Amino acid sequence: MTEAVDCVHVVEGKGPPLFMVHGIGARRSVWGPLTEHLKDDFTCIAYDLRGHGDSPKGPGPFGLGELVADLEALRAKLGIEQAHVIGHSLGGMIGPAYARAYPERVKTLGLLSTAAFRTSEDSAKVRGVVAAMEENGIPQSLGTLVDRWFTDAFKAANPDKVEARQQQVLDTDPDVFLNVFHIYAETEMGPWLHEVDTPSLVLTGENDGGCNPRLNKLIADALPHSELVILDELKHAILIEASDRIAEPVRRFLSTHG
Known part of the structure; x- marks a missing residue:
């Protein structure tokens, strides 16, 4: 495992700390609209994943373990003992992996628009997307x-x-984008999600093809303490398209367990 990188972050609000972990090729700014809904009650800490936005990419390829280590390094740097953690897409994999590694540090988890328990057909589809980008280029797959x-x-x-x-x-x-897409495609939380005892909100859009309700129901069933929310009509980019619709269940869940 490579050394943790010092991720660029922004802190806004007051109250219990909430780490916000974005997905593939996104930025800490994607959490801005949701932060507006939460900052009166929570200290929202959004950061750029390594190689994204203003954060350094570190040496060579990296895996889920490095992304977990980056979050732990940020927590230690800020001197926070325990926090809520919410993640979208790949961030929804980093959060549970972090809670598994550092259970005493996590108050609750939010798993937004993420995937586990993929069938072989599900896995083939997401790997096909990666293969197409590697063969044809990322712009051609946009x-x-x-x-x-x-x-x-x-x-x-x-x-x-x-x-x-x-x-x-x-x-x-492009190397970073493909690196994190590989992590997203190849991570399978199914075998260990039952070990994550943290209260967890599992939320996705009704029409999210890769992180669909079928998979999210399995995620919620595997987690010992979970709540499942399916938002009708939405696809994957829920933080951009519907932060107002996310805010109510997220605020309620955090308040209930915080």
Whole structure:
């Protein structure tokens, strides 16, 4: 395992600390709209994953273990004893892996739009996306990703936000983007999720193809203390498309367990 990197972060709000972990090719700024809903009651700490945004990428390829180590290094740097942790997509894998490694540090978990218990067909689909990007280039696959992320109605009404999300991907080092996509494609939490005893909110969009309700129901069933929320009509980019709809169940869950 390589040494942890010093991830660039932003702290906003007051109250119990909440680490916010973004997904593939995103930035800490993706948490901004949800932070607006939560900052009166929680100290929201959003950070750029290694190689994303303003954070250094560190030496060579990395795995889920390094991403967990980065979060632990940030917690230690800030001197926080225990915190809530919420993650989206790949961040929804980092959070449980962190809670498994450091159970005493995590008050609750939020698993947003993530995946586990993939069938062989599910795994083949996500690996096919990675293979297509490696063969044809990331820009050539952006259309496919955008269709997976956003509903048609949102794309039509918010072309600027869709364009901004695409630009984040294009601004990410291609090696880093493919590295984290491989982690997302190859991580399987199923064998160990039952070990994560932390109260957990499992939330996804009804029409999220890769992180669908079927898989999220299995995630919720595996976690000893969980609550499942399915938001109708939404796809994958729920933080951008529907932060207002996420805020209510997230705030309620955090308050109940915090």
